[in-house]
Amino acid sequence: MKGQFGRRSAPKMISIFGAIACACNAFAPVEARVTGDPLKVDGGFVEGSWASNSRVRAYLGVPYAAPPVGNLRWREPQPVVPWAGVKSATTLPAGCIQGGRAPGSISIEAYGNRDLPVSEDCLYLNIWTPTEIKPGQKLPVMFWMHGGAFSSGSGSKVEFNGEQLAQKGMIVVAINYRLNIFGFFAHPELTRESPNYASGNYGLLDQVEALKWVHNNIAVFGGDPEKVMIIGQSAGSGAVNQLMVSPLSRGLFQRAVAMSGPVSLGGGRTLASAETDGRRFGSMISASLADLRGIPAEVLLSLYGDMKINFGPIVDGHFLPDSAGNLWKSGKVAPVPYMTGWSSHEFFEGVYDRTRAQYDILAKERVGPKNLSKLAALYDVHDDESATQARVGLFRDANFGLNTWRTAQMSAATGSPTYLYYWAHPTPAWKGQSFAENSPASLLGAYHGSQVPYVFGNLQLLDREFKPADRQLSDAWQTYLINFANTGDPNSKDAPNWPKYSDTGGMTLTFTDSPVAGPLPNKEEMEFFAKIPTPSEGGRPRLGFVNGR
Secondary structure (H helix, E strand, C coil): CCCCCCECCCHHHHHHHHHHHHHHHCCCCCCCEECCCCEEECCEEEECEECCCCCEEEEEEEECCCCCCHHHCCCCCCCCCCCCCEEECECCCCEECCCCCCCCCHHHHHHCCCCCCEECCCCEEEEEEECEECCCCCEEEEEEECCCCCCCCCCCCHHHCCHHHHHCCCEEEEECCCCHHHHHCCCHHHHHHCCCCCCCCHHHHHHHHHHHHHHHHHHHHCEEEEEEEEEEECHHHHHHHHHCCCHHHCCCCCEEEEECCCCCCCCCEEHHHHHHHHHHHHHHCCCCHHHHHHCCHHHHHHHHHCCCCCCCCEECCCCCCCCHHHHHHCCCCCCCCEEEEEECECCCCCCCCCCHHHHHHHHHHHHCHHHHHHHHHHHCCCCHHHHHHHHHHHHHHHHHHHHHHHHHHHHHHCCCCEEEEEECCCCCCCCCCCCHHHCCHHHCCCECCCCHHHHHCCHHHCCCCCCHHHHHHHHHHHHHHHHHHHHCCCCCCCCCCCCCCCCCCCEEEEECCCEEEEECCCHHHHHHHHCCCCHHHCCCCCCCCCCCC
16 A cells, blocks of 8 residues: 655645645654554454554454344344454455446446445444554544445445554544445335334444444544544435434534535435335335345345435434434534535536537526526536536536535534535546546546545555645645544644634635635525525426435
8 A cells, every 4th residue: 555646736835735744644652552453342352454564553344233134134233243262354344235337437436446345244344543552542533434325335445445544643444334225225014123113224323333333442443432533425425414413323423524415405205205115116026025135135236226216314213303404404413523515526417418508408407497597697608618617517506515505504503613625626537537427537627526535645546647736635634634533623733724614704625736715615606506496495406416425
């Protein structure tokens, strides 16, 4: 996992970035102790292995719940099955079972490689910890949840390697959680057999179970169970926002970071609706619940995929007593420091036609014919090329931007320290990459998920022409996150000022070649969309966007 990073830096930021790099890499405490093996955790003893250098110990494939297979398919996560002797935690676990993604898909990079192994037995986590920790010191914990529309992804993806962050004084935990039909399948019989009279949110219950595991066990790795920062991107960000309002996760984390996955203000998918889908699926293949539990996982995934149902959180009365949007609006949110943001070039709804005519169709769906001229003026639409660029802004501002801004407003209204960011740093594409959803690659910019390698500091693992400023920007991200995990405030003497968000100030930290504080970007455009209802609020379609992708 060695390598160098790069991108041309902005001259005025060199000294600040230098301070950041020095501060982050200076984690070399005196009177240090070396993390020893084996370590005692729930279920037994585990033994890890050295990462690429002797400063970090990795514990890979540590179980946090029983395998959800056989009769445990579609049940709440059960306690870890104890093992004898010492478990070797040296191999990355399989991701939870899922389908593949199209060749050339940007989603392969954002959510997982096609060739990663998958299994229904997947409730494992990976932990990276510094080997040198001061006596009595407790380090902050980063609890990472991957994206993938609640249908794909894996905590074992190479970009989620926590070694770089661990070297700088953070315990990193990356988890797997059940996905698609295995994580979000509801059925009346499942509801009746549940002790909580609920079904369908198994993937989210897995996240709660993993948080409980961290609370009970992370101290033996040198972590502080009272400094747990939940963080995710896309669907992982959606999960952060669900955990913020679930009564089951209250007190299990102390900071939250939601990246490119805002709160939808709609009513949410109801348990009754999800049960109807489950009953319809069973009837379609003439299978009872017992039959469904006996069908091989790959077959079941294929059969259910034909129904083209979006997976995600369900208002089940247990994990979610009401929709996340309603709970956020009413202020029933965990009282913790909150960081959120979005990117300048999120993504489009599939392969797009680069014409003014196609733009007009989508624009009319979103704003209606009466508002088309105002929309065209906002984005300076006058030909095919400008219409294609306008679609970038329209999709960003009407969906991710507006909803993320609203989420920050709701967080700040509770009195919790809130920090808003805007990721606008373009990631270099690799030679020959076309990106199925966003062809041509020249329009990608700061696309959906492109900030994640900077967060983990793993730019060297990507075949790109990164330059010094990319490495420096990654160092800045990591410094902000470590500060935030430690204190609930991303600022320090070694990091540029990140102002708290408030409706009066509206200040945001924008990441370009360097992080710069300034006014909320694209505010006029977002205010325009805020006045026009979306379908989740009783209005028009939202350009095909599924919240929490």
